[in-house]
Amino acid sequence: MKKEQLYEILGDIDENAVKAADAKENKPxxxxxxxxxxxxxxxxxxxxxxxxILGKSDNAPDDIVSxxxxxxxxxxxxxxxxxxxxxxxxxxxxxxxxxNVYGMWDSAMREKRDLSSKCTYDFYPFFxxxxxxxxxxxxxxxxxxxxxxxxxALSMSAEITDGNTRQQILDVLGSDDITSLRSDAxxxxxxxxxxxxxxxxxxxxxxxxxxxxxxxxxxxDSLAENYYASSFSGxxxxxxxxxxxxxxxxxxxxxxxxxxxxxxxxDPEMVLTLASAVNYSGKWVNKFxxxxxxxxxxxxxxxxxxxxxxxxxRDMQYSWHEDFASVSLELENNxxxxxxxxxxxxxxxELLNNDEVMDFMMNSSTYSNSKxxxxxxxxxxxxxxxxxxxxxxxxxxxxxxxxxPSASDFSPLANELEEIFLSKAxxxxxxxxxxxxxxxxxxxxxxxxxxxxxxxxxxxxLDRPFIFExxxxxxxxxxxxxxxxxxx
Amino acid sequence: xxxxxxxKLYFDRNESAISETASKYGKYCRTIAMNxxxxxxxAEECVNDTYLNTWNSIPPQKPYMLSVFLGRITRNLSFxxxxxxxxxxxxxxxxxxxxxxxxxxxxxxxxxxxEIMKRELVNEINAFLQSISLQKRSIFILxxxxxxxISSIAERFSLTENTVxxxxxxxxxxxxxxxxERGFIL
Numbered sequence: 001m002k003k004e005q006l007y008e009i010l011g012d013i014d015e016n017a018v019k020a021a022d023a024k025e026n027k028p029x030x031x032x033x034x035x036x037x038x039x040x041x042x043x044x045x046x047x048x049x050x051x052x053i054l055g056k057s058d059n060a061p062d063d064i065v066s067x068x069x070x071x072x073x074x075x076x077x078x079x080x081x082x083x084x085x086x087x088x089x090x091x092x093x094x095x096x097x098x099x100n101v102y103g104m105w106d107s108a109m110r111e112k113r114d115l116s117s118k119c120t121y122d123f124y125p126f127f128x129x130x131x132x133x134x135x136x137x138x139x140x141x142x143x144x145x146x147x148x149x150x151x152x153a154l155s156m157s158a159e160i161t162d163g164n165t166r167q168q169i170l171d172v173l174g175s176d177d178i179t180s181l182r183s184d185a186x187x188x189x190x191x192x193x194x195x196x197x198x199x200x201x202x203x204x205x206x207x208x209x210x211x212x213x214x215x216x217x218x219x220x221d222s223l224a225e226n227y228y229a230s231s232f233s234g235x236x237x238x239x240x241x242x243x244x245x246x247x248x249x250x251x252x253x254x255x256x257x258x259x260x261x262x263x264x265x266x267d268p269e270m271v272l273t274l275a276s277a278v279n280y281s282g283k284w285v286n287k288f289x290x291x292x293x294x295x296x297x298x299x300x301x302x303x304x305x306x307x308x309x310x311x312x313x314r315d316m317q318y319s320w321h322e323d324f325a326s327v328s329l330e331l332e333n334n335x336x337x338x339x340x341x342x343x344x345x346x347x348x349x350e351l352l353n354n355d356e357v358m359d360f361m362m363n364s365s366t367y368s369n370s371k372x373x374x375x376x377x378x379x380x381x382x383x384x385x386x387x388x389x390x391x392x393x394x395x396x397x398x399x400x401x402x403x404x405p406s407a408s409d410f411s412p413l414a415n416e417l418e419e420i421f422l423s424k425a426x427x428x429x430x431x432x433x434x435x436x437x438x439x440x441x442x443x444x445x446x447x448x449x450x451x452x453x454x455x456x457x458x459x460x461x462l463d464r465p466f467i468f469e470x471x472x473x474x475x476x477x478x479x480x481x482x483x484x485x486x487x488x
Numbered sequence: 489x490x491x492x493x494x495x496k497l498y499f500d501r502n503e504s505a506i507s508e509t510a511s512k513y514g515k516y517c518r519t520i521a522m523n524x525x526x527x528x529x530x531a532e533e534c535v536n537d538t539y540l541n542t543w544n545s546i547p548p549q550k551p552y553m554l555s556v557f558l559g560r561i562t563r564n565l566s567f568x569x570x571x572x573x574x575x576x577x578x579x580x581x582x583x584x585x586x587x588x589x590x591x592x593x594x595x596x597x598x599x600x601x602x603e604i605m606k607r608e609l610v611n612e613i614n615a616f617l618q619s620i621s622l623q624k625r626s627i628f629i630l631x632x633x634x635x636x637x638i639s640s641i642a643e644r645f646s647l648t649e650n651t652v653x654x655x656x657x658x659x660x661x662x663x664x665x666x667x668x669e670r671g672f673i674l
Contacts, residue, residue, distance in 0.1 A: 001599035001674045003591040004571065009606060010590075010632050011563050014614045015556040020622070021629035022516075391646065405622070 023269065072234030072241045076220035078205070080228060081190060084108050086198035086333070105196065109333070116191035116474040121184035123476055125174045126151060128358040131480050133393040134427075136349055140301040142384035144429035144481035146278050148192070148472070150390070152203050153276040153425075155185040156227050157402065160219060160272070160413040165401040172397045186226045191474045193228075199334035200281045201472060204252040205229035208245055208266065208273040210236050219412050237268035245275075252279060271420055272413065280470070280478055282331030288312055288379075288435035298380055299464045300485045307486045308381045309463075310435055318373040318458055319364065324351055327375055327460050328364060333473065337433070338364055339379065340467040341460065348467045348482040361469050361477065374457040382486035385430035394425060431470070431479055491554040498546035506539045513555055517562040523635035524566040526581035530573070534565040541565070563633070582635050589656065590632065593664045594674045609672060616666045620659065627652060628659050 084105045092098035127147045134145045151173065158169040158178055166178065175181035194201040207223060209215050211233045220231040230248070234241035242265045266273060288310040296309045319326040323346050328338045338361065342351045351357050360367050391403065401407040405419035413420070470479040489508050497505035517538050521531035538561045551557035570583055578584050617625045623645060630636045630644070638656075642649045667674060 001594040002596060003587045003594055004567075005599055005601070006590045006594050006674070007567065007587060007632070008564070009609060010613065011560055011567075012606075012610045013617065013629070013633065015553045017614070017617055017625060018556045018559070018629055018633050019553055021626040022634060 072211075072238065072244050073232065074230065075209070075215070075217070075233050076224040076229075076231040078224045078228040078230045080195070080202075081193060083193070083196050086196040112191050112193070113474070115187055119184055119187040119191065121188065122174065123147075123151075124358075124362050126172065127362060127477055128355075129172075129397060130393070131358070131361075131477075132352055133396050134388050134390070135352055135480065135482055140484050141386065142482065142484055143386045143388070144384055144431055144479060145386075145388060146427060146429050146479050147477045148188075148203065149276050149278045149429075149478075150427060152185065152189070152205060152227065153274060154399075155181055156205060156207075156223060156229060156274055156276065157422075159223060159227070160274075161402065161409055162411045163409040165407070165409040168399045168401055172394075172399055182222075182226050188474075188476065189228055192472045192476060192478075194334060194473065196333070199283075199332055200279060201334060201478070202252065202279040203228070204249075204275075204277045204279055206245075206248060206275050207231040208236070208241075208270075208275070209233045210271050213271055213414055215414050216412065236266035236270050236273075239265075242266050245273075249275070249277065252277065267423075270423075278478055280334075282334035282337075282470075283436060285330040285332055286312075286314065290435050293381070293435060296378070296380075297463065298486055301465065302485070305485060305487065309378045310381060312377045314375055314377060315372055316375050316377075317370050318375055318460070319360070319367050319370040321356065321360065321369060323354065324357065325458075325460060326360070326364070327377065328471075331470075335470065335472045335475075335478070338469040338471060339460075339462060340469070341462055341464070342466065344464075348465050348484075351467065361480070362475075364471070365475070376457070376459045376461075378459075378461045378463065379433075380462055380483075380486035381434050382483055383430070383432045384481060384483055384486070385428065386481075387426060387428045390425035390427055391422075429479060429481070431468070431481055491551075495546060495551060495554060498543065499550075506543060509539060509542065509554075509558065513558050516555060517558055520559050520562045520634055521566045523637075524563065524570055524581070524583055525573075530569055531566070534562055534569055537565050538562045559634075563635075582637050586632060586635055589660065592660055593667075609667070612667060612670055612672065613663070616663055619666075620662070624655060624659055627655055631656055 084101075087098060087101040087105055092101070130147055130150060131145060135143050154169050154173055158166050158173070158175075158181055161169065170177065170181060173181060175184065189203050192201055192203065205223070205227050207220065207229055209231065212235075215231075215233065223229040223231065232241075232244065232248070234244060236242075245266065289312070292311040293308050294311060295306055297304045298307050316327055322343075324340050324342050326338060326340045328336045330336045340348075340351065340357070340361075342348055364370075395403065401409070402422040405421040408419075408421045410420045465482065465484045468479075468481050468483060469477055472478050489512065494505060494508045494512070497508060514535065517535045518531055521534045522528070525531050525534065538558055541561050542558060545561075549557075567583075570579060573579065617628065620628075627641055627645070630641050631638070638649045638652050641647075642652045645652075647655075664674070
């Protein structure tokens with residue numbers, strides 16, 4: 001036989017196999033993330049190919065729902081907790097009235113703090129393991145990673161999986177079982193939720209299902225209740241459904257991203273897209289004076305570049321270690337941002353492999369080698385973003401079954417489906433800082449007063465690659481990043 | 489538009505069948521044609537011929553899977569075009585490499601095509617493909633049905649090109665053994 005004849009004969013092989021080979025899950029996906037200002041998101045799409053089998057529903061729970069094809073509908077809505085608006089002191093002429101309003105706001109904040117203190121979840125193992133995996137190979141690029149966003153996305157993934165698939169996720173998160181994980185995730189969500197008009201930190205979770213595939217209503221309701229995740233059903237091939245997702249994200253992010261997300265389209269073959277976004281913005285307690293911002297040289301790995309440095313001289317906590325120095329800048333009622341400058345000759349990635357550095361990043365406020373000093377600060381304005389393909393990293397961490405259609409168990413999601421697997425897990429994040437900062441307020445004074453006179457003066461010049469970390473008000477790492485080039 | 493609605497248009501002899509087909513599967517067919525021909529003009533010609541061929545085939549034929557039905561026509565037309573273009577010289581692109589790979593399975597001797605034998609051979613290839621893993625099956629089909637490049641297949645499955653090449657090599661050897669053990673003279 002001639003080779004050309006064999007090529008022609010192969011043209012007549014089984015149509016099902018031909019179609020399955022080119023199924024969407026065998027194509028590189030381009031589900032892109034979402035973020036804006038200082039925020040991040042993780043998108044996980046669970047996709048099944050055209051060859052999926054819809055079995056009998058005889059043993060299915062009563063709450064399996066088959067939505068009407070063509071509908072784009074909300075099937076479970078998350079109700080965010082009510083939060084009193086931050087009372088603007090300058091808007092009150094009546095001091096007593098202001099005290100009352102402030103008291104209500106302060107009580108709400110205390111409740112949140114109490115909730116956080118009751119949460120026994122140890123974030124450290126997941127934080128250190130995953131940060132090392134996802135920031136280990138930044139090369140000369142900037143890298144931004146949100147541990148909290150991935151924690152939420154994985155927790156929800158644990159809810160929609162079962163058996164060994166779920167166990168692998170629980171192991172990586174360090175949770176004993178799904179019940180305790182659910183409780184911890186709920187506490188973490190509530191403790192970190194902030195939307196009082198002054199500060200914002202919202203873990204906006206959502207699930208977008210394919211209306212050709214039955215889903216289990218109780219699972220969606222549970223995700224709405226415990227993870228504040230809204231679920232939707234629709235035709236992923238329709239422009240209307242993609243638009244619906246864009247509108248929802250717009251709403252969650254106050255329309256800040258409308259231009260950016262307008263190009264997001266769903267994969268027509270997807271079974272489920274799970275989007276977990278951290279919408280975060282904070283203002284410096286002490287903003288930088290724009291008049292002191294000066295152009296300077298940043299020594300990036302690819303050569304020197306010109307960028308704007310924000311300069312200030314402040315009494316502040318200064319931390320040191322044999323391999324790095326660090327300062328942190330407080331954000332109004334919304335945590336702080338930590339800057340870690342490796343000593344000359346030490347790469348940021350190298351620093352992340354040091355357990356002491358990880359300890360410091362998780363517990364910087366109690367770090368022993370810290371003292372108040374007069375710090376001459378020079379911090380580059382930066383706008384950095386990165387796109388991290390989570391697939392390989394998740395496998396490295398030990399989450400493998402979700403990627404294998406023959407091993408994955410997604411029965412809590414839709415038990416009639418076989419061969420569902422995680423086709424794409426990606427996290428895109430962007431962090432921007434500039435001079436903008438605080439408004440004078442009573443609260444600021446109450447929280448941040450008390451610095452003693454420094455007994456030493458130090459320089460803290462971030463003119464070479466460094467690490468930053470945005471820590472939430474409750475002390476959890478919202479974002480960790482490596483800045484190699486302040487201006488991309 | 490759903491496939492069965494498009495097929496109904498063909499049966500109704502409604503010419504919008506072609507525009508609906510082009511809208512839904514034009515890109516799919518163009519990709520196959522380009523994989524084989526590596527020439528925009530030739531590929532476009534084969535895709536247009538695919539529509540005409542389909543118009544003439546349906547009815548009486550009623551496709552089981554419209555996408556594969558169209559893809560197969562595009563594949564055949566494109567390969568004929570390739571053979572015509574390269575009757576006396578080795579072509580460029582993927583096909584020369586794919587044919588060299590397939591050459592490892594066959595003897596290269598003249599083979600008189602017999603529809604019954606051909607059907608049995610196809611059935612046995614199908615049986616073989618069913619016996620290997622889904623991923624291996626997909627890699628084989630993407631290479632020898634869709635005529636995709638090794639790098640493109642590697643990207644689909646997040647594998648290295650070397651892994652894909654080695655995998656294909658093993659599948660070819662196994663296919664050869666499978667067929668010869670069952671009495672096929674290749």
